[in-house]
Amino acid sequence: MVNYKSMSWYELLAIPLPDGGYLLDGLFVSLQVASLGYVLGLIIGMFAANAKRRGSLFVADLVTIYTTLIRSVPELVLILLVYFALPELINQLLSFFGAERIEIDKFAAGVLVITIVQGAYATEVIRGAMNAIPKGHIEAAESFGMHPFVTFYRITIPEMLPNALPGLSNLWLIATKDTALLAVVGFTELTLAARQAAGATKSYFLFLFAAGLLYLIVTLVSNIVFGYLEKRLNRGVKHA
Template identity: 40%
Template sequence: MNFELYGFGPALLAGAWMTIKLALCSLALGLVLGLAGALAKTSPYRVLRWLGDAYSTMVRGVPELLWVLLIYYGSVSFVRELGEAIGYPELELSAFSAGVIALGLCFGAYATEVFRGALLAIPRGHREAGLALGLSRPRILFRLVLPQMWRIAIPGLGNLFMILMKDTALVSVVGLNEVMRSAQVAVTSTKQPFTFFMVAACIYLSLTVLSMLALHFFEKRANRGFVRSAA
């Protein structure tokens, strides 16, 4: 079994770094969208609930690959016109930006349901106790609700992040040089598909293991001081 990389080692490492950046930026965007969606779906206002339902249903109903293509190609003319309007005709949406938006949008839709379940798992009495103490609703949200919500939501969010890490391969279709794109370029040049696809698989597996270790750390940290029921 030949694992000679034919000089493509640095390109694969650069692709791995691009995958990590893409995943982390998409995670940041997805967490914001997911939290906003969950708060909307649990809101007492019907319009916000409708918007939250529409976001999660519409985004989850379309494959991630289609979102990447729609956002990348669909925004080309819009960004160009915007650039001309503000005096920057060379303005364009990069493949990385399109990937972050698409993957963040999809992650946020699934995270909406994770956050929603975590919010509903918090006893209503905690909010009522905060009101009885004279806390404002924003303070109750940030000091009582969100810290408890994170502890409940972390396992589900961790699973979604592992899926997100592998979904970064979809952005290779618009030319982003992440792991899969780098591996495909190496395969085209060397005609050694097994070698480079196996290396790509090992890179993804390594990133997954690191993500699991980070998830374990965050779970342990979030559960500090929490005493589980013996029942």
């Protein structure tokens, strides 16, 4: 019988699970899903926020419907919809056309859910930051004949980032913690890895405490990185 209480933290984190995984592997997978979903969500948020501000009324209404629906539905429900309901709908359509059934990959489903959620929240964060940009700056760029895409890249993004960064840093932390919800569909991220290891060894406190510690480390490191970025972006900016 292994004495887990006498093991070092590194040995504790590296204890193999029944399926051959590790707590650190679970953390790595969680960060992969969170990173991909966060970046894709930012891309969606950038264009959706700009469309909501400067697009046609029809496009702005579509973005409003998207952000309202996603922010109203709990992430857990979205995960169940994407992993169970969406494949069922797709397979019914495929069966109608005589095609073979498909299965949704758990990793892809996780990234998709994080992307959808992050995109909705990032849209509102970025839109608020864009509204803080003086209209004269955009009008000046347009008066010089600058292409809208160039204006967005050279004027809008650099000026809105300092205002958006605090909200975006919070969204990153939300993304890392939302990956824990993927455990409900059997996706082996950090939380499920800790639960499996705790169940196999009956050392619930040690493994769950270790998982919580890893989440804390991610949060502290993230705060340092975003704090550094905020200082860099605000360098030379005068505040009233």
